Amino acid sequence: MNVPRRGTSDISLVLCGAAGQGVQTVEHLMVRLAKAAGYHVFASSEYMSRVRGGSNSTEIRLGSVPVRGLVDRIDVLVALNGGIRPNIRDRIDEETLVLGDPEELGDEFASLGERFVPVPFLRAAREGGNRVYTNVAAAACLAAVFGMPFAALETYFAERFGAKSPDVVKGNLAVAEKGFALGGDLLRRGVLRVSLGHASPQGERIVLDGSEAVALGALAGGCDFCTGYPMSPATGVLTFLVKNADRFGVAVEQVEDEIAAMNMAVGASYMGALPLCTTSGGGFALMSEGLSLAGIMETPVVVHLAQRPGPATGMATRTEQADLELALYSGHGEFPRVLFAPGTLEEAFSLTRRAFELAARYQTPAIVLTDQYFTNTSYDIPLPDLPDASPDRCLVEAGPEYRRYEESPDGVSPRSVPGFGTGLVGADSHEHDEEAHVYEDFDLRTRMNARRLRKFEGLRREALPPTRIGPEDADILVICWGSTRPIVEEAVASLGRTDTAVLHFAQVWPIAPEAEALLARAKYVFVVEGNATGQLATLLRCETGRRADASVRTWKGLQFSVEEVRRGLADVLDKTVGR
């Protein structure tokens, strides 16, 4: 069989196995090896909420041009265990080749005939000395198939386990050798013929996942404090910061609950730290009183809200875009806030950094919305730009006459922190006077609330306009937000229409003033989003007056695939524009 298959220019590999079988390891290894071999690479994993058993999978795409979207198409499926779930099985088509060990799979794939290729991964692992390393056997087999040198595997394991555990490196390599031979055998027998051009060099590139992009963006934004309570899919950012706390001087703590996490962020911010809270919808709900506290105290805080399906516990390890309204309306009372929803890893880095900058400059909460799909997806990007200067905390020294909440034209009062100068720095959850003392006076209240809300005008002026991908004069706009961007882009491109452009909102609050004209100009507006009720469509209608002509939505718990969006768009195009 030839890969890429006719009509496509990349290869889609899916690997599945039980929790505990090391599918993640294979993904990690393949991505690094593919990048080293000069491919563009994409990987996205989906998993069940269990520690052992079940069936998890990862999709890896290799291309000579950047590949960034999730596809249904499976060119090569590697099954480490039986009991493949329907979300994978249903995607096996007449061109899918399945590799697996019959010792493990029995006759699960018998109906595929020759398209099931028995490969003795288990034996390879056993012969290599460790039967639990079937994942390594499979990874090495794939490495051989895709023309990656064995030396790359040696480098990978040496760097991963290194000097600390030479025995682990040796054990892995013994199995890898056997697996690598299996791959060579597949090539010799002509089971697979790979013809993938190498990428043209494009300068220094890095490969990372959504959690890492958010966490690194936070560090670039000056984050030096993080509190969290473990909750999928937001925990990756917390563990990243714990792991790197020493190097970057971050005060990190896993706390008793999300109420504490947010109140601690506010307390730290009051003292001049630049705090981050990382959580998912359920935890964020618990943070809402504290978010409101940050609103009235005017303490900068940044929240990473990694969405998963709700209500309540919902689907713990799955994905959805249904917390836009939660993020926008959470917290009682009225106060300005900023919401970002990065569509690419580049944006996750730059917008998390910007969230810190805006939070500090406007003294108000900023929220970065990602989701399970986004945090567990990785691909290669150029090295991000970093400023030379350390981020500005936007603080002033407090003199003896200092008052924390002075009137100011743009609503931003000069902010100091205890210990910076001799002045006293107050903060109050009540409506307060300029010195932050509780004082009930209706004129004062009117003035203070108006001042805080005035900051919104500046935030709106600085809001990022949506990104248009496609012709400027497009009659049809396909709108999306957050993680779906590369998928929608690829789907729209595949439609091959010259009258259609994608409009992606990476900032979902405040909506940039430019959006109104952009939407007004379009003949047709379609909104693609991962929720059941059309939260962005509703918001855009409120903010721009433009009602979407149709929408494509999903709420099954899995990210859209390129094919699914393409089908959905073809369908709404049929019903509205006609062909």
Next chain:
Amino acid sequence: MKDPRIFDMDHADLSWCPGCGDFQILEALKKALAELDIAPDQVVVAAGIGQAAKLPHYMKCHCFNGLHGRALSCATAMKMANPDMLVLAVGGDGDMYGEGGNHFLHTIRRNPNVKNFVHNNGVYGLTKGQASPTSFVGMKTPTSPEGVFSEPINPVALAICLGASFVARAFSGDVEQTKEIMKQAILHKGYALVDIFQPCVSFNKINTFKWYKEHTYYLDGSHDPGDREAALRKAFEAEKMPLGLLYRRERPVFEDHLAPYREHRLPLYRRRRDMKDLETFIRKQYA
């Protein structure tokens, strides 16, 4: 030694009832700070919500008046951001042991160098007399007309069980002794709980000034605060309840072990991120 009047506010509009024990706690606190030579700009008083929690508005200090129940969380984080600032967490029994109960448990486990002064009046004063976590069984309130059913929390016993590094009890009616206990708490390295019996003249008709006088006594030299079992036995005495330092132990301080403070104690707001180092890190880790 400073003059306690440096903490006086010129125009604070005190909303405590005449005769309330809160006045004496405020007086004791100002004296304790002054005697330890601490100036108003050297102390943050973090409070939640309640009558007691209004305290930071009534004295010169860095006043942080946050949410009901959350003072300890905010105070802990302040120490994480600036370990050398003196931070007090002040509030009522409802604030600290009810709404903030979970934070109370976990703050003790963490042991930040935060001083926790609790005005324990056995009732919700601000919201007009409902039962609190320390109200006695049988106390009739608007929300417990048949009398309180649940047993009260014993905050000092709980703190000793959890291994708090400093546990004391005071009575607001005795400003001198309360001040002394507060001073010891401030000088202690680590979390310090001072549970302060405080008569609420408006809503608690059981635990009155006179009742506290009759039902308390001061610990003397015969009690060893290093002896946890003895401390616990003392904490459970009910007929006459001991005042003073019940329990103390040396423990590593939470903020001292955090990554930013391994080499020096500069507060976070004075630090800068080395962007070149971040770039090197990204290049190396994600190449």
